[in-house]
Amino acid sequence: MAETLHRLRRMVGALVVAVLLPLMGASVAMADGQIVGGTRASISTYPWTVYLATTSGFQYCGGTLVAPNKVVTAAHCTEGDSPSAVRVVAGREDKQSSAGVVANVTKIWIHPNYVDATIGSDVSVLTLDRNLSYATLPIATSADSALYAAGTSARILGWGTTSSGGSASRYLLTATVPLTSNATCSSAYDEYSSTAMVCAGYTQGGTDTCQGDSGGPLVAGGKLIGITSWGNGCALAGYPGVYTRVSTYSSLITQQINS
Ligand code: 4AZ
Numbered sequence: 001m002a003e004t005l006h007r008l009r010r011m012v013g014a015l016v017v018a019v020l021l022p023l024m025g026a027s028v029a030m031a032d033g034q035i036v037g038g039t040r041a042s043i044s045t046y047p048w049t050v051y052l053a054t055t056s057g058f059q060y061c062g063g064t065l066v067a068p069n070k071v072v073t074a075a076h077c078t079e080g081d082s083p084s085a086v087r088v089v090a091g092r093e094d095k096q097s098s099a100g101v102v103a104n105v106t107k108i109w110i111h112p113n114y115v116d117a118t119i120g121s122d123v124s125v126l127t128l129d130r131n132l133s134y135a136t137l138p139i140a141t142s143a144d145s146a147l148y149a150a151g152t153s154a155r156i157l158g159w160g161t162t163s164s165g166g167s168a169s170r171y172l173l174t175a176t177v178p179l180t181s182n183a184t185c186s187s188a189y190d191e192y193s194s195t196a197m198v199c200a201g202y203t204q205g206g207t208d209t210c211q212g213d214s215g216g217p218l219v220a221g222g223k224l225i226g227i228t229s230w231g232n233g234c235a236l237a238g239y240p241g242v243y244t245r246v247s248t249y250s251s252l253i254t255q256q257i258n259s
Contacts, residue, residue, distance in 0.1 A: 035158055036235035037207035038175030043093035043100070048137040049157045049172060049217060051095075052077055053087045053102075059095055059168065062158045062216025063088065064224050066139055067257045068131035073215035074227050074244065075114040078124040083108050090132050093172045095159060104129040109256045111249065117230040118189075120196025122244045124215075125256035137217065140225040141250040147221045148247065150181035154200050154220040156228065156241070160212030164234040168212045175207045179220070180240050188239050189232070195248050198226050201240030208241045210234035218243045 043049065050071055052061040061077035071088055078086065083105040091100025107127035114121040140147055157174045161167060177200040185192045185199035192199065200218060201208055209216070209228045218226030226243030233239060246253070 035156055035160065035169070035173040035175050035208070035213060036163055036210050038156070038173045041093070041157060041172045041174035043091060043172055046157055046172070046174070046217075047091065047134040050088050050090045051092075051159055052215060053089050055085060055087060057087070059089070059159050060212060061214050062160070062212075062228060063126070064217040064227075065090060065132060065134055065136050066125075066224065066253070067136055068133075069128040070257045071126040071128065072139065072224065072227060072246075072253060073124050073126060074117065074122045074229055075110045075124045076117045076122055076229070077215040078108050078110060078126070079114070081108060083126075086126065088126060088128055090134050095170050101132060103132060109259075111252065117242075118191040120193050120244075121249070122196075122229045123227060123246075123249050123253065125253060127259075137219065138223050139250055139253055140221075140223045140247045141254075142247055144221070144223060144225070144247055147223060147225050148179060148198055148245070150179055150184070152179045152220050153177075154179055154218050154225060156200070156209050156213070156216070156218055158209060158213030158216040158228065160214070160216075161210045161234070164210060164236075166210075177201050177207050177241070185240060185242070189242065192242065194245075196245055197229065197242050198245045199240040199242050200226070201235070203237065205235045205237035205239070208235035 048065040063071040063073035086105040111121040180199040182194040
């Protein structure tokens, strides 16, 4: 129910920006990019990229297929939800198409320590009602610390808004962003935890995940290294996007994959 309220708030926010502000004659500075500052991606290139939708088909988060019947997403995407309220859409690049498959969810696991994204443990694993015939993405483990080096180019993917408070994308979008150092992210955010999180973004901003991209993948070295989690606005200079550090939670995630 908390997540339903979040969703309603986001939908009302989008309505205000899309309808009311133009009627009021207000001009809104809009980054005109994709994700923010990205481009369209083919689902065939990233077949493990999925989205979470309501039973009426509204896309509200992203996710990653990590086993034929398991999806990694953010805890803040599934908090308070019953499995019966969640659909996983795979193999569909265009939200307005009927391509791919819509799976039901039989179980939602949320990290036991999860309270709020800015505290950490923002990770959830969904069990699907069937095995999907799409390629899966391996998750980063404690052996993959090299993938987290500052400056590493990482890929973001999602159907979220193309500007802060803007409208969501009809199509899957992608971009690459450099991982920041822990020092850089600590300077930006008092809440940053170098064990629970990793940050990515250009010093000058311009490219980032945004509302609705949450739960989706941050990929480097052919592995899931992060889960889109939070940030101050989107694509702002000095405020990188914050992602769940997957390697910290890999044992628990693997336990869920094998459960
Ligand atoms: C969100 O609200 C959200 N710029 C996702 C990612 C970021 C900020 C907000 C990072 O889902």
